[in-house]
Amino acid sequence: MAGLAIALLLPVVCYLILKYESDNAVDMPRRYLLDTVVTHVDKGKMITDSIWHKTANIHLQNQLGDTVSLYDKPGKIMVIDLFFTRCGSICPKTTANMAKLQQSFITGGDTRNKIDTSIVQFISLSIDPERDSAPVLKAYADKFHVNHDNWWMLTGNKDSIYKFVFEELKVDKFSQEPVNPDFVHTSLFTLIDKDYRVRGYYDGLDSSDLSKLARDIGVLMLEKDKKQKSEVFSEILNLSWLWLIIVLLVIFFVLYMKGRRKING
Numbered sequence: 001m002a003g004l005a006i007a008l009l010l011p012v013v014c015y016l017i018l019k020y021e022s023d024n025a026v027d028m029p030r031r032y033l034l035d036t037v038v039t040h041v042d043k044g045k046m047i048t049d050s051i052w053h054k055t056a057n058i059h060l061q062n063q064l065g066d067t068v069s070l071y072d073k074p075g076k077i078m079v080i081d082l083f084f085t086r087c088g089s090i091c092p093k094t095t096a097n098m099a100k101l102q103q104s105f106i107t108g109g110d111t112r113n114k115i116d117t118s119i120v121q122f123i124s125l126s127i128d129p130e131r132d133s134a135p136v137l138k139a140y141a142d143k144f145h146v147n148h149d150n151w152w153m154l155t156g157n158k159d160s161i162y163k164f165v166f167e168e169l170k171v172d173k174f175s176q177e178p179v180n181p182d183f184v185h186t187s188l189f190t191l192i193d194k195d196y197r198v199r200g201y202y203d204g205l206d207s208s209d210l211s212k213l214a215r216d217i218g219v220l221m222l223e224k225d226k227k228q229k230s231e232v233f234s235e236i237l238n239l240s241w242l243w244l245i246i247v248l249l250v251i252f253f254v255l256y257m258k259g260r261r262k263i264n265g
Contacts, residue, residue, distance in 0.1 A: 028223060029191065029216040032198040033170060055168045055196040060125075060156035063137035064148055070196070073121045076150075077220050078192040079213070080169065081204055082184060083153075084128035085140040090187050094204035098122055098189070099144045102151055104214060117150035120217060125165065127184050129155040174201040189213060193220050 033053035040047055059069045070078070081098060083091040105116050126132035132140075137153040146153070154161075165171060165184050172179040175186045191200035191213060200216055202209040 028219060029193075029199040032174075032200070052197045053168075055192055055198065056164070058160060058164045058168075060154040060161070061134055062148075062152040062154055063134055063141045063146075065134040065138075068152060068154070070123075075194050076121045077119065077194060077217055078121045078123060078196075079217070080123045080125065080190045080192065081188070082127050082165065082171070082186055083124050084126050085132050085136055086128065087185075090185075090205060094187050094189075095124065095140075095144050097204050097210055098124065098151075099146065101210065101214060102147060117147070119221060120150060122151040124151070124153045125161055126153065126155045127161065127165075129158050129161060169198065171201070176203070191216060191220075193223070 031050075031052045035051045035053045038049050038051060040049070055070065057069050057071045059067060062068050079098070079101065081094055083095060085091075102120075102122055105119055126137065132153075132155045134155060137155060141148065141151070141153050162181075162184060166181070169190050171184065171186055171188045171190065172181070175188050177186065179186055187204045189202045189204045189210075190198060191202065193199045199220060200213065202213040204210070
């Protein structure tokens, strides 16, 4: 019976090990902005949970004149930067780099195809909204060949934008250069996951940082919701090849045992 059990369980165990290792082999982007840590007792064990800050919603106007909000795009990864159209220093370069990042999501990698807008929402917040009206943003966006489907250039109430930048994105905490609270000018790109939690800060002028950002977007696309039940065992049930191997091993084991009994009389 022990041999039969081994024959039955060995493929399953091997599969589970490979499945676990593959799921844990990817280095996921870390989480930022810890709100609090809570503890509770579950089945006699002390469990500690980290509560990460969820980026609050904000309603602004995009370059097409539409009122939009952060929560209008559920299930999408977001990349947010700060700019203003009259900027003659870093903004043209960071905007050009954001455009390259957007182009990297061309469907199938073919530049003749349409950009896949279902994965990432790019957002550029104007830090000079009093001058950057929707028509001004539209002209600026067209200059950089922006695809309006998944890249918003946003304007609106200055106090609301600055409150969002400092209280929700907290770029001043992670920027390498000083950030002026009266005019928040920084090259940082902020990565936000599908749950509206900050997962990274990147220098929009640094090519290696931008490469890391592109990689992290791809990794976050594959990130699983830990609240969902594991599908490993349902996958096992659907693996007909695995069960075929098990059946063959069982048949081999039974025939082997019969042969041993004949030999032993």
